[in-house]
Amino acid sequence: MRSENKEPARQDVFDRIFHPGSIAIIGVSSKGNVFGSGIFNALVAIGYEGSIYGVNPKGGEYCGRKLYRSVQEIPEPIDFAIIAVPAEHVPKALEDCRLKGAAGAEILSSGFSELGTPEGLRLEREIRDICSRGIRVVGPNCFGIYCPRSGLTLLPGPDLSRESGPVGFVSQSGGMSIDFAHIGKWMGVGLSKVVSFGNGADLRETELLSYLGNDPETKVIAMYIEGVEDGARFFSVLKDVAAKKPVIINKGGLSESGSRAVASHTASMGGSSRIWQAVMSQSGAIQVGDLWEMAEVCHAFSLLPERAYRNITVAGGGGALGVSACDTAERYGLGIPMLDPAISEKILDFLPKPGSSAKNPIDAANPYVSPQAYREIFLHAAQDPRVDLQILVLLLHHYKPLAMGFGIDFVKDIAPYREMAEMASEVSAKTGKPLMLVLPNFRQGMDSLDIEELIRDTRSAFLSRGIPVFNDLVSALRALSHVAGYYAQRSPGGILKKSVDPISAILPA
């Protein structure tokens, strides 16, 4: 399709876009009731350290700062611009930024090709024309860029984290980008860069993937894609990048009605499910079904050592949970082997009796097994050479009736969650076999906010020690299976060593 602007952007251009020293926001109102003022507030709130210049043709002030009547009036050079004016004024604003020497701009405004109107299509073509003369654009119809290190943030993102992490996310959807950033903050998905590219008039999936592929800050890449502009080129870049780093993709619009929905959303072509399956399996990228799975898989990749995990232990929970763990593990290609009888016998010493089982799954039969006992259980279990990883299932809500029984008001005062986290960290380090935590919450009623607080504190305690935490066993095993599968492919004899069909032939031109 378009080719004039498809040379890879120079690294210094991307540096100025993701780490701008100065930003112009076109469309800040002194009344504060517009998106431009919202992003102004968000940048101030998140603590962006560079200069922010608000622009409004009427001038005036916003939050005690002068609003400039035009981009030209700004007294300093600008690296990056945020454009949030009605669609018909966008091309002029963008051209002003280009003339001012900005390296790039994000266009938050909608009203372009996603409308399917001649006017919308024309305005988007104008944006492309301006880009071809030397400015890079994210958007339009997007939520922009989030970069924790520089303090750039998404449209409704005043309270995103400033802590940088290993996961980069490229998203055609603005909602998905902000939701992912919020989920990442508590789930333990540290983010390097998030780009919501919306209609993708200029920068989009392939070039952003290639950029993150070379970005030393980014170790894991996640993508939400509605439509790909140039299938063959995307596949080629994806294959290269996925060979270096895990690339996790959620493709929206693979169904008939979904394909229609992406047309109204980001003006994309949905593409066929068959082609996508082939792209995924032949490139070695990882396909996930939704936002939650994507976040969980990124979480697992960012915290687990790079190994082709095969066999695990599961301890805690209860008998039915252990049974469910086995059934689920088998579905995801993981094993829960019966432990060496000599090891089981040692483990049995640390379990309450009767009712428990030390064979693996290790059924503690009691939710109050101590961190000291779990320490011994996991240390012994790790001695079985088949075991690659261990999972602890904590049902913390059971501490509530216990606290009630002892007349203790705060369930947090009775549950040894910090000691459990310390134990998990010690066991992982000593055995060299990672431990993961599963933390279900069966009590989510109005009378159980204290349990929720305990669970969140527990999650933090484990995450701060680098232990992955999942809400339920199915999510944990599914995420682990993706990690295991990715590194198994890369091991000698892995499927990526096999010859690959020329998929480009079946991709749309």
Next chain:
Amino acid sequence: MRSENKEPARQDVFDRIFHPGSIAIIGVSSKGNVFGSGIFNALVAIGYEGSIYGVNPKGGEYCGRKLYRSVQEIPEPIDFAIIAVPAEHVPKALEDCRLKGAAGAEILSSGFSELGTPEGLRLEREIRDICSRGIRVVGPNCFGIYCPRSGLTLLPGPDLSRESGPVGFVSQSGGMSIDFAHIGKWMGVGLSKVVSFGNGADLRETELLSYLGNDPETKVIAMYIEGVEDGARFFSVLKDVAAKKPVIINKGGLSESGSRAVASHTASMGGSSRIWQAVMSQSGAIQVGDLWEMAEVCHAFSLLPERAYRNITVAGGGGALGVSACDTAERYGLGIPMLDPAISEKILDFLPKPGSSAKNPIDAANPYVSPQAYREIFLHAAQDPRVDLQILVLLLHHYKPLAMGFGIDFVKDIAPYREMAEMASEVSAKTGKPLMLVLPNFRQGMDSLDIEELIRDTRSAFLSRGIPVFNDLVSALRALSHVAGYYAQRSPGGILKKSVDPISAILPA
């Protein structure tokens, strides 16, 4: 196998078991440090209105009440007994209860066939022998019976709900029974009876299913099964009951390691996956993968009118959520049809512009669309004759930055959740087409307990008006598809009208 005690119990026997006027608890310690004392406390806490008699050979007192040295010493007849003494003392205790004239007993103790030891097997045989002389037993190795109407409760269940509902649950696992009861309390799964039957020495899956099938209080039946004692008989009863009421089954132990785990858990045989698939599809029962899915499906069945739902609308959320809704709906056999253009045009009047879409999915493009606007949107959409049901997706966490922006401290003060619930109730009633709510929470960090509280209040507001609520769209559509499938089978031309293979032939004897 055994047949001597397999006549269906008389209704008056079950009445005395589920609604006992007096209960003996064998194994209450004056020190309070045993299971028997725990269940004593739980019955008092939940407000069981009948007489409770604690038994301990040493006598003494517990919580100001006399402990009897033997069952015989109890001055009143007893209807039901709870036995929580070490396994070797169980047969004697049970025989005492039989002689005292109790209709039934639950044996909480473990240490029987699940150990696989000759001693465990022998003790369980003794229990069966006593049963054959005229007392019905739930257990051993179980958490007992929960009946909100009578105030019987499970082992760690002092704070379960006393509100009776339409769902009966029969569970081979104690953990599953208590977890289900807790989930039901906040998710909106009203329970009629829960029976955790553990090893199932006497009463077990088939007879309990048959009982709930005839129980007028029970409209929906859920089961967690690890192993079936008499496959052919179970299939025959299941077919009869599933023709009258939805029966939702989670079968544990279908994998190789899972089958081994059920042997240690409840001494059951796991059974083959192929047979189970056939049993499920030919009986018209509904197979679910885990506890969460089971609860969600029961929730949907208990609140939705009995219809073969096919096409739905999805409104709210955002563009990517709409795309995901379409892809997911198609996976579950549901449709999200493009609305009649005349209807879409009317809906567009109530949506923010630009960025929204009124075609279905209805992308509000903004999380702050008012209840008044949603009212009009859903009333218009319902006029499309293809629409069977409507789904509202509320992303309430977006009210937090809004509240921050307005300087409002409590996010609950700004989110119109009661008005939304009122709107949903009005729309359902006016259109005759049910509405469901999806309420995801992307912000579960330590700084967002206020959002969690808002979400729980919102859930309550909708549930109290009979509107089903789900945590995410995938769960909502999956549950809806089970309801739709069940009633579609029952409609003229449904698959249950087709001839059925003689499955009994492939079931184990």
